[in-house]
Amino acid sequence: MQELFNAVTVSKARALMSRHLSLPVRAEKMRIPSALGHCLLDDVTAAIDVPGFDRATVDGFAVRAGDTFGASEGMPAYLEVAGEVLMGQAPDVSLEPGRAWRIATGGMLPTGADAVVMVEHTEELDERTIVVTRPVAPGENVIRKGEDIEAGQLVLSAGHRLRPQDLGILAAVGITEVEVRRPLKVGIVSTGDEIVSPEQTPGAGQVRDINSYTLYGAVLSNGGEPILYGIVPDRFDLLQKKLAQAWKENDMVLLSGGSSVGVRDVADRVIQSLGRPGVLFHGLSIKPGKPTVGAVIEGKPVFGLPGHPVSTLVVFELLVAPLVRLGRYPEEDFLEFPLRARITRNIRSAAGREDYIRVKLVLRQQELWAEPVLGKSGLISNLVKADGLARISAEKEGVEAGETVEVKLL
Numbered sequence: 001m002q003e004l005f006n007a008v009t010v011s012k013a014r015a016l017m018s019r020h021l022s023l024p025v026r027a028e029k030m031r032i033p034s035a036l037g038h039c040l041l042d043d044v045t046a047a048i049d050v051p052g053f054d055r056a057t058v059d060g061f062a063v064r065a066g067d068t069f070g071a072s073e074g075m076p077a078y079l080e081v082a083g084e085v086l087m088g089q090a091p092d093v094s095l096e097p098g099r100a101w102r103i104a105t106g107g108m109l110p111t112g113a114d115a116v117v118m119v120e121h122t123e124e125l126d127e128r129t130i131v132v133t134r135p136v137a138p139g140e141n142v143i144r145k146g147e148d149i150e151a152g153q154l155v156l157s158a159g160h161r162l163r164p165q166d167l168g169i170l171a172a173v174g175i176t177e178v179e180v181r182r183p184l185k186v187g188i189v190s191t192g193d194e195i196v197s198p199e200q201t202p203g204a205g206q207v208r209d210i211n212s213y214t215l216y217g218a219v220l221s222n223g224g225e226p227i228l229y230g231i232v233p234d235r236f237d238l239l240q241k242k243l244a245q246a247w248k249e250n251d252m253v254l255l256s257g258g259s260s261v262g263v264r265d266v267a268d269r270v271i272q273s274l275g276r277p278g279v280l281f282h283g284l285s286i287k288p289g290k291p292t293v294g295a296v297i298e299g300k301p302v303f304g305l306p307g308h309p310v311s312t313l314v315v316f317e318l319l320v321a322p323l324v325r326l327g328r329y330p331e332e333d334f335l336e337f338p339l340r341a342r343i344t345r346n347i348r349s350a351a352g353r354e355d356y357i358r359v360k361l362v363l364r365q366q367e368l369w370a371e372p373v374l375g376k377s378g379l380i381s382n383l384v385k386a387d388g389l390a391r392i393s394a395e396k397e398g399v400e401a402g403e404t405v406e407v408k409l410l
């Protein structure tokens with residue numbers, strides 16, 4: 001059979017693209033709540049200890065641990081209640097031996113105290129005396145000064161994408177504004193004489209534009225700024241004009257449809273006409289997603305993604321998402337398919353081609369199983385049913401039921 005594409009592997013495609021890519025790094029100052037999902041440009045170092053003092057992790061009594069050693073129900077330790085720690089204030093006197101201070105969770109330990117006895121392990125004999133029925137070790141029920149974060153410590157590294165807990169640590173060290181990488185602008189174009197916008201009622205032979213919207217969502221959820229350029233008929237001149245505009249106005253361009261080898265598939269030639277070095281590969285040795293065009297035009301990536309909705313999104317995950325997220329492809333050892341699940345049925349694949357199977361994840365007897373969602377790559381419902389993508393490597397001719405596969409959540 002005639003081979004229509006000169007297909008390359010995903011890693012070869014990445015290497016070809018990387019050689020010519022030059023995505024800009026633009027800085028933007030952002031207040032911490034809105035910086036969520038953005039990438040830090042600089043390392044963040046703590047200027048202070050967090051917490052700035054030893055604090056209780058339980059409600060009870062601040063004590064010298066030594067005063068409780070050997071305490072038991074039968075032989076409790078007797079301690080004099082000398083004061084009460086007020087929240088948000090430093091105790092004004094230190095704790096003398098044989099004494100205890102009432103303290104609430106989060107309160108500051110008086111100097112001299114090195115542990116907290118839980119209120120459940122005490123009994124109040126009278127206003128001023130407690131008995132302690134269990135010993136505490138030094139440091140027990142206490143978060144020590146600097147235990148969370150030490151002054152001078154690196155708390156977040158440059159390039160890190162901010163998650164909810166990262167906003168929390170920035171707040172903890174008093175950094176309310178950070179420099180982040182401004183989202184890359186990604187132009188999205190759909191092509192096809194049969195494609196109409198979702199507002200329109202499709203006539204015979206027409207279908208609504210799906211890919212513009214899945215790609216929009218995919219760019220946004222990877223931290224990019226998507227811009228829709230609408231639907232262009234399969235005509236070289238019209239497509240060239242639209243792509244040239246999208247290329248000029250963005251850092252990256254995604255075209256979906258027209259990437260195969262049919263008479264109306266003009267993606268390859270149009271992209272090639274935009275500038276240098278141009279198309280770097282046409283064809284990926286994967287399924288679905290084979291008819292993919294990858295190009296770089298003066299440092300900016302331009303992709304011709306296959307028109308089938310599943311294929312578009314699979315190729316986006318493999319080749320576009322890392323660029324939107326990081327501005328480059330990750331190192332070889334980066335875990336892109338971090339989950340491991342057992343496949344519920346036999347799946348055949350051809351050697352020499354990576355297969356990406358849509359899967360639903362199910363828990364069976366505490367084990368994670370991946371149930372293939374079967375169906376053609378032209379079916380969007382197929383992707384909606386799936387929780388993730390399972391990868392079958394190029395060396396394999398399939399997987400057998402029960403075999404472990406690598407999965408990435410979608």
Ligand SMILES: Nc1nc2c(c(=O)[nH]1)N[C@H]1C(S)=C(S)[C@@H](COP(=O)(O)OP(=O)(O)OC[C@H]3O[C@@H](n4cnc5c(N)ncnc54)[C@H](O)[C@@H]3O)O[C@H]1N2
Nearest residue numbers: 190209210211212257258259260265291305306307308311
């Ligand atoms: N002779 C061959 N034919 C095809 C091959 C092949 O190797 N030899 N590959 C098939 C595969 S695999 C795919 S994937 C498609 C890719 O085709 P194109 O990228 O050229 O895309 P189109 O032909 O324009 O469209 C394919 C399909 O997808 C629908 N489509 C396109 N854009 C959208 C959109 N924005 N929203 C919803 N649906 C869209 C389009 O109507 C077609 O049904 O080629 C196979 N053919």
Ligand code: MOO
Nearest residue numbers: 288289290311377
């Ligand atoms: O490779 Mo196609 O991209 O199966 O639908």
